[in-house]
Amino acid sequence: MAPLRNDLMKAPLQWQKFDDTPSIKDGMSEADERIERYLSCHIVRELIRDVFKNKDKEGDHHHVQILGCYYLQLFYMFQSMTVFDSRGAVTIAAARLACKMYDEKPRGTTMYVELERQRLQRGQGGLSEEERKELRQEASEIEIFLLRLTKFETDIALPCDELDTLVEKALTQLCISSESWKKICGDKSPTTEALALRERMKSSSKNFLMDGFMGLLPLRFSRRCATWSAILFALRYAARGIPMRELLGVMEQASADDGINQKEIEAGFQEIITVFKAKSQAERKARATVVPSTPALVPAAGPSAAAVSSVPTPAVAPAAAASAPQVAREAPRERSRSRDRPA
Secondary structure, three states: OOOOOEOOOOOOOOOOOOOOOHHHHOOOOHHHHHHHHHHHHHHHHHHHHHHOOOOOOHHHHHHHHHHHHHHHHHHHHHOOOOOOOOOOHHHHHHHHHHHHHOOOOOOOOHHHHHHHHHHHHOOOOOOOHHHHHHHHHHHHHHHHHHHHHOOOOOOEOOHHHHHHHHHHHHHHHHHHHOHHHHHHHOOOOHHHHHHHHHHHHHHHHHHHHHHHOOOOHHHHOOHHHHHHHHHHHHHHHHOOOOOHHHHHHHHHHHOHHHOOOHHHHHHHHHHHHHHHHHHHHHHHHHHHOOOOOOOOOOOOOOOOOOOOOOOOOOOOOOOOOOOOOHHHHOOOOOOOOHHHOOO
């Protein structure tokens, strides 16, 4: 029997109440923080893709991206984006630490080269040798902070770990309890038609889950709830003829062993939608930008910023920051963001 992995998506690393985040308390708007979380996670994903380029490790590749986004979201659960540049050392630290957890150490300056390329795309200019040295030092300090925050756990359980099994469970329940699905299938076997959706469901659920980690999904919901919400999202688009209320009932029955109710699953579903809204807002902001550089809090989005498909649905209310555990108070040194500001 495989050893149990460490589930960190619970207190104290899960928000128990909703309040302003550290960034919002420092004057950042809710919309700007959402956009910045999305764009920063996009950079994390790009850095990890660059490390895994030309490697036959597609499965791990997705797991590493999700873990990298999780590290970044955790960091800004306790620290402010007005103090720590969300597109510099924090993205490097989150991506690099995630790679290390999967025994794939970034080779040499791979990530720094990719980060520099993205900076040039945003019109920020290259870094001096002194700035590169400072970036490496700050990234190392942030890695240590993240390790302390997660109690140096190296085998972290992620929502995608059991996703394939839960998709099978959801499709089985769909055939048993959904009258709408039976009507859609007509003379065809509901079980056979569900099996035909299986691979599509697994792939799209994983993608929606990865999208959710570019927002507050990993900080507001339990690991299993995040998985079921992503499966609901995939099923919503694979079987459009089934009313949402009925789909929620199917998910609640499928997740009965986990003790997760409809309200939680639907809230996770809505949280994924907020990522698509942030993406859409980031794209509009980028198109409206005439000058290539913008104020440091919300720098212009590069042309590669779109990482998820757009779903034009309204978002829900923001989540909030809770008190950091004792170890989280040993924060990295504050860094000036002045090098990212326009002249």
